[in-house]
Amino acid sequence: MRARELKRWLAEAERLTPAQQEQVLAKLQGQRSQGLVARLLSDRVPTKCPHCSDTRIVRHGQAAGVQRFRCRGCGKTFNPLTGT
Numbered sequence: 001m002r003a004r005e006l007k008r009w010l011a012e013a014e015r016l017t018p019a020q021q022e023q024v025l026a027k028l029q030g031q032r033s034q035g036l037v038a039r040l041l042s043d044r045v046p047t048k049c050p051h052c053s054d055t056r057i058v059r060h061g062q063a064a065g066v067q068r069f070r071c072r073g074c075g076k077t078f079n080p081l082t083g084t
C-alpha cells in the first residue's frame with residue numbers, strides 16, 4: 001500500500017464504530033501471531049529425534065508450509081513441534 005493510500009485509509013478508520021475498530025484490531029493481531037508462529041517454526045531446527053533421540057537429522061520436505069525432518073536412526077519423520 002502506498003503512503004498516500006495508507007493516510008487516507010487511516011483517516012477513514014477514524015470513522016469506524018468501536019465494534020468495527022475491535023474487528024480491525026482482532027484481524028491485525030491474528031496476522032501478527034500467525035507470523036510469529038511461522039518465524040518460531042522456521043528458527044527451530046531440531047537437534048535430535050523426538051522418537052529415538054538420534055542426532056542424525058535430515059531435512060525431509062515440507063508439509064503445510066512447515067519444514068519436516070527425518071531421522072536416519074529410526075526413519076520416522078517429524079516437524080519442529082513434534083513432541084512439544
Ligand SMILES: [Zn+2]
Pocket residue numbers: 049050051052053054071072073074075076
Ligand atoms: Zn529417530
